[in-house]
Amino acid sequence: MSQLPHQPPGRSPRYPPHDYAAFPKDLRGKRILLCTESFGPVNGVSRTTLMLVDHLRANGALVAVVAPLNHTKHDTFAPSAPEGTRPEDTLVEVRLQGYPLPFNPELSVVYPVRVSTLFTRTFGPDNPPDLIYLASPASLGFQVMLQVRQQPRDKRVPVMCNFQTDLAGYCSILFPHPFNTIAVFAFAMVQSYLFRHDSVKTLFYPSRFVRRYLEGQGVQSDKMELLRRGVNTDLFCPGRRSEKLRREIAPDGEMILICVSRIAGEKGFDFLAEAAKELDARGVRFKLYIVGGNRNQDVEREVHAMFDPLLDEGKVIFAGFKTGEDLATAYASGDIFLHCSVTETFGLVVLESMASGVPVVARDEGGPSDIIDDGRCGHLVPPEDLGGFVDRVAALAKDPARRAAMAREARSMACEATWEKINNQVAWRMADTIEERRRELAQVGKARQHAPLFESASQLAPLYGWVMMNDAAREVITSRIVDAKLAGGLGIVVTFWLFTGLYLAFTEVVLWTKGRFPRLSRSRRGSAAGLV
Structure with missing residues (x-):
């Protein structure tokens, strides 16, 4: 049986237990440099990071965000300012130049940058941060970790990482053989070298799948901590189901299968296309509603072509990007959510679908394996079992009573995963880490005297x-x-x-x-x- 989202989060044995219903008072006024590889409406990682930034700022922490420049015209998320504070005190945001990835222009490879420069541009030359938090470290995060580890111990700002993106998994899919094997090895070597250093105090991971990977790289178990994801159950809820949208998608009352994902080859669209064609061959009446896009039109066209001739027949609909209430309405208006990616470290879209009261059929790989209780809120199918995947979808399509029961269970399970407790878990670990460094510096000072x-x-x-x-x-x-x-x-x-x-x-x-x-x-x- 899969672990459920409402189970207690894993806790590092290095730190004491805390009440995650409360925010740590000691973190208020502390300077936190948050570096992220994306900060905008790009993916689940971006949304997760934004909510953490808002939560920390709302409770009095001083958070400066460093991220690559947004190369797209799509509106970025706007972090909110706590009441009663001046914008210049809280909304520090530094954008760095980088090279946008061809298959995903929302993400960039950041050009080389000095950590000392980031300190100066955020909190000033004489006020280094109390803590560095790296959200899904890659090109920017790797540079920060490498430079921090070279600093003298008394000048070394402690680092916390949140491992949210399976870079090695992407390499194994995007690169042709044998380059994929070499690229996976290179990423593993870099991550092992950086994560194991004692400057990295905590490494959050979202699922057992990721923990096994990190253990394989030799990361110390005492610095790894399970961090689930939350979901906004007020935004994503069954009440947003729209009969008007359903009539637009399926005017003849067809079953609405929904998928929410960035349009990219590594997201399993080849598998989804084959599943849709098999469902059609079996006579299942459906409309596949795909929400998401890619700023690179060549990539979008390539994925669209996978669904020929169903796309021309109107059985597959690409809806493009949706955010906020429009996205929540799309989720809730579906009958079954299909998740075909095998590179997700967590799979926030699965939890958002469950909160919307929509059962899920997913491939049993990565983060969704820890979210879905097979047979209760949806189904998990072996990653390469196309026939089994189609069987599960077809069976649910023919059984409205079973779908309704799973929808209720899915909503109930998602309501146990609150962002406040999850973000407070991060905040407490930040406070613990800052206090641990204070004690270490005090001991270093005493040792130097002797x-x-x-x-x-x-x-x-x-x-x-x-x-x-x-x-x-x-x-x-x-x-x-x-x-x-x-x-x-x-x-x-x-x-x-x-x-x-x-x-x-x-x-x-x-x-x-x-x-x-x-x-x-x-x-x-x-x-x-x-x-x-």
Whole structure:
């Protein structure tokens, strides 16, 4: 049986238990530098990060957000300011230049940046942050972690990470063989090197799937902590079901199957397209309503082509981007939610669908495996079992009583996952980490009073306490040790940048080829389909 969203969150053994119904008072007035790879209406990670920022600011924490520049024309989320505060005190937001990813222009590879520059642009040169929080670290987060670990211990700002994106999983899908294997290895090596360092105090993970991956990279168990996701049950609720929208989608009363996802190859649309064609072949009367988009029109066209001829027949409808109440109405107006991605570390759309009173059929891989109680609020199907997936959808389509019972259970389970408690869990861990650093600095200060030379040397090379040598020899060895450590770290991260560059070059060539030779692209896709 899957773990349910309302089960108590996992707690790191390093810190004491807290009442997550309350916000930690000690965090008020503390400076938090929050770095995120996306901050806008892009995906579940962005929405999760925005809600955390709003929650921290509303309770008096000073949060400065650093994120890549938004390269799209779509409106960004606007963080809210706590009442009674000046905007300049709370709404610090720094946007960095980067290279937009070809398959997903909402995300960018951030150009190299110095952490000291981020400190200066957010809280000022004389006020370093009390804590650094990295939301789904990648190009920006990796740079921050690498630079922080090179700082002297007494200058090293503690880091907390929230692992929300399966970068290695994306590589395994987007890259052709054998480059996908090499890229997955490169990402694993970089993440292992960065996450295991003692500058990273806490690493939040959303599901057992992610924990197993992190354990495989050698991340210490005492710094890993389970962090579920919440859902806005006032926004996403069955009451937003719209009969008007249902008539527009399915004027002849067809079953409405809904999917909410960014339109991209790694989101499992090839599987969804095959499932839709099989449902049609079995005579199931349905309309597949797909909400989401991609700013790269070439990518959208490629995904749309997967659904031919159903798209031309009007059985598949691409609705484009939706946010807020429009998105909530779309969820609630569906009959069955279909989730086909196998790269989700959590799957916020699954929880939003459940809150909307819509049962879910999903592939049993990644985060959804921990959200869905199979047979109670929906069904989990082995990832490659297309026939089983279609069987579950067809059976629910023919059984309205079963769908209604699952809808009630789904709503009940989702109502147990509140954002306030989840964000308070993060806030308490922030307060614990800041207090832990305060105690560490106090101990360092006492140690320096007694043995300043030994203390500073032992930070860099423990051999000082074991080997007697003169000051000149010590200085040479210290320099070489630091250089070797820095070179090793840079070598690992440069490997990451190398494969990121290869990915960008590869995708740009693919998109150019498809745009220049569309007939060739279609003929190859048809040939491949004939071989399946």
